[in-house]
């Protein structure tokens with residue numbers, strides 16, 4: 001069943017926090033994996049999931065920094081993983097599979113935004129490689145550990161508004177634009193959820209894409225401060241603009257999509273503000289919604305095949 005992009009009316013919204021959406025949900029006995037779970041939104045998701053009883057695996061490209069960030073949060077563990085390096089993804093996944101543990105929740109939260117042109121692996125554009133291909137390979141490699149009924153949440157962005165998949169020039173060989181590269185990678189995250197859900201639904205696995213909202217975190221590190229006002233990221237007083245969320249609010253939709261019983265009969269949908277999103281009616285990312293190129297099942301299947309070819313991994 002393909003879930004329609006239409007609000008459910010969940011009782012939660014843009015101001016709900018990760019703790020609030022978990023009220024009454026006991027995750028004791030559930031193991032979750034949260035990439036990027038030691039910074040920004042991922043850290044808040046980890047904290048909230050652990051507080052609800054989950055054991056949270058946090059893969060980190062900077063394990064010492066992750067250990068420090070998670071100190072004092074019981075029920076978390078850190079393991080090295082660099083999503084830009086497919087060999088690192090393989091090693092992390094194989095070590096995890098050797099433990100024989102099962103995962104009930106995977107939140108693909110790690111990401112890089114608008115970095116200077118960077119090439120990784122065989123010359124891949126880094127935002128596509130980290131945000132999409134790293135997670136594609138990770139979830140495929142971890143498939144044997146995914147519990148029946150597991151949920152995978154791909155953290156996308158309203159940044160997808162700016163670009164679909166550039167089939168003819170995935171890696172920006174003809175000229176790099178850091179915002180188009182971010183946009184393509186975030187469309188890829190959304191399409192990944194669409195096709196993963198289609199492939200996994202028969203075995204009870206469901207996937208959702210989540211736009212967290214706009215939140216100031218270390219994600220903005222590649223953009224010089226003087227460019228922030230023009231981008232609408234700070235007011236003249238140096239405050240967060242209206243419509244921006246706190247990190248706890250920003251983590252809420254991913255945590256909600258990973259756990260809400262309201263989504264038991266759904267899958268593959270793009271979510272925002274702790275609900276399924278409607279179609280984007282404007283080009284304003286603060287209003288949000290989802291563009292058609294980020295939910296197109298044919299594009300999702302094509303991207304899956306392409307990603308499997310590039311990474312050499314396809315477990316579904």
Ligand SMILES: NC(=O)c1ccc[n+]([C@@H]2O[C@H](COP(=O)([O-])OP(=O)(O)OC[C@H]3O[C@@H](n4cnc5c(N)ncnc54)[C@H](OP(=O)(O)O)[C@@H]3O)[C@@H](O)[C@H]2O)c1
Nearest residue numbers: 036039040041061082083084110111157214215217218219
């Ligand atoms: N903040 C927003 O307004 C916003 C809006 C829409 C969507 N999002 C999405 O939300 C997600 C989380 O963003 P955030 O705001 O929480 O940013 P953040 O604080 O910068 O967190 C990103 C995390 O990703 C990790 N990461 C980056 N490259 C990696 C790699 N090669 N291997 C492993 N981990 C890597 C970072 O690790 P290091 O700290 O070691 O670099 C960090 O832990 C991203 O996918 C982003 O696109 C955010």
